[in-house]
Amino acid sequence: MELLKQLSETPGIPSREEPIRNVISAELAPLVTAMEVDALGNLIAYRKGNGGPKVMIAAHMDQIGFMARHVDDNGFIRLQPVGGFDPRTLVAQRVRVHGEEELSGVLMPATKPTHLLDDAERGKSLKLDDLFVDVGIAGERVKELVPLGTPITFDRTCNDLGEVMVGPAMDDRVSVYVMIEAVRGLTEHQAEVYAVASSQEEVGLRGATVAAFGVEPDIGLALDSTLAVDIPGGTDVDRVSKLGDGTAIKIMDSSLICDPRLVAHSRKICEAEDIPYQMEILPRGGTDGGAIQRTRDGVPSITISTPTRYVHTVNEMVNKQDVQATVDLVRRFIETAHEIDLSWS
Ligand SMILES: [Zn+2]
Numbered sequence: 001m002e003l004l005k006q007l008s009e010t011p012g013i014p015s016r017e018e019p020i021r022n023v024i025s026a027e028l029a030p031l032v033t034a035m036e037v038d039a040l041g042n043l044i045a046y047r048k049g050n051g052g053p054k055v056m057i058a059a060h061m062d063q064i065g066f067m068a069r070h071v072d073d074n075g076f077i078r079l080q081p082v083g084g085f086d087p088r089t090l091v092a093q094r095v096r097v098h099g100e101e102e103l104s105g106v107l108m109p110a111t112k113p114t115h116l117l118d119d120a121e122r123g124k125s126l127k128l129d130d131l132f133v134d135v136g137i138a139g140e141r142v143k144e145l146v147p148l149g150t151p152i153t154f155d156r157t158c159n160d161l162g163e164v165m166v167g168p169a170m171d172d173r174v175s176v177y178v179m180i181e182a183v184r185g186l187t188e189h190q191a192e193v194y195a196v197a198s199s200q201e202e203v204g205l206r207g208a209t210v211a212a213f214g215v216e217p218d219i220g221l222a223l224d225s226t227l228a229v230d231i232p233g234g235t236d237v238d239r240v241s242k243l244g245d246g247t248a249i250k251i252m253d254s255s256l257i258c259d260p261r262l263v264a265h266s267r268k269i270c271e272a273e274d275i276p277y278q279m280e281i282l283p284r285g286g287t288d289g290g291a292i293q294r295t296r297d298g299v300p301s302i303t304i305s306t307p308t309r310y311v312h313t314v315n316e317m318v319n320k321q322d323v324q325a326t327v328d329l330v331r332r333f334i335e336t337a338h339e340i341d342l343s344w345s
Pocket residue numbers: 060171172201224225
C-alpha cells in the first residue's frame with residue numbers, strides 16, 4: 001500500500017493536477033500501450049485489447065482544496081474553496097501553500113482566543129469566509145510568494161492503521177490506486193481499455209465530460225469513494241455503505257442511475273468470484289459516471305465505489321480488504337466486458 005500512501009499525499013487540486021498526474025503517469029506507463037494528456041489535463045492511458053468493446057475507466061485524480069483568494073498586508077491568506085468543505089472540520093489544520101516556494105501554514109478562524117470569548121461568540125457557527133491561513137512570514141514576502149490562485153492543500157500524512165488506511169484525498173486517490181492495480185493485474189482481455197485519471201471532478205465532473213467525448217467509449221466505468229456513515233451520528237437508513245463489507249456496486253447517485261445490465265454483470269462477477277460486495281444508493285453526490293453516461297448519444301455506465309469514512313475531511317479512511325475487493329471486481333469487469341449483453345430485452 002506504499003503506492004496508495006504516495007497517491008494520498010501528493011497534491012492536485014482541480015486544474016492543478018500536475019504533481020499527482022506525474023505520479024500516476026509513471027505508474028501506468030509500463031502497463032499500457034499509449035498515453036496522452038488532453039486539453040483539460042485528463043491523463044488518458046490506452047491499453048490495447050483484441051477488438052472488444054471500448055471500456056473507459058475513470059478515477060478522478062483531483063482533490064478538494066483551496067486557491068489563495070486574497071493576501072492582506074499582514075500576510076494572512078484568504079481562501080477560495082475548490083470542492084465542498086464542512087468548515088467545522090477545518091479549524092486548526094496545517095496546510096501546504098504551493099506558491100513560488102512551498103510554504104507551511106496554519107488554517108485558523110478569524111476570532112479571539114478562547115480565553116476571551118463570551119458565550120454568544122462561542123456558540124457562533126463557523127463559515128469558510130471566517131478562516132485564513134497564516135504562514136508566519138512578513139506580508140510583503142507572502143505577496144511575492146503566493147500569487148492569487150496559488151493551490152493550498154492539507155499537510156497530512158497517510159497512515160497505515162493495520163486494517164485501514166487513513167489520509168487526505170482518499171477521495172479519490174483510492175480509486176486511482178484501484179484503477180492502476182486492476183490494470184496491472186489484467187490477464188487476457190478483449191476490451192480496448194482507456195484508463196482515465198480525470199481532472200476537475202470535484203468542481204462538477206468537468207474532466208470526465210470531455211475525456212468521454214474524446215474516447216467515445218462503449219461502456220463507462222467510473223470509480224469513486226462513497227460514504228460509509230457507519231459511525232456515531234449515522235443511522236441505518238442513511239448509512240449508504242459500511243467499511244469492511246466489501247466493494248460497493250452503485251445503483252444510483254444524484255448524477256446517474258447506473259445501467260442495470262452493468263449492475264447485474266458486476267453482481268454476477270462478485271458472486272462467481274467470491275468478491276465481498278454491497279449494493280449502494282447515494283442520495284446526494286455525483287460521480288464521473290454521470291458525465292460519461294450523457295456523452296454523445298449516451299454510454300451505458302456504472303460507478304463502482306470504495307466505502308470511505310469521513311469523506312471530504314483530512315482523515316478519509318478506507319479498509320484494505322474493501323480496496324482489494326474493488327481491484328478484483330474492476331479487473332474481472334474488464335476481462336469479461338466482451339461478454340456483456342447490451343441489447344435491451
Ligand atoms: Zn470523489
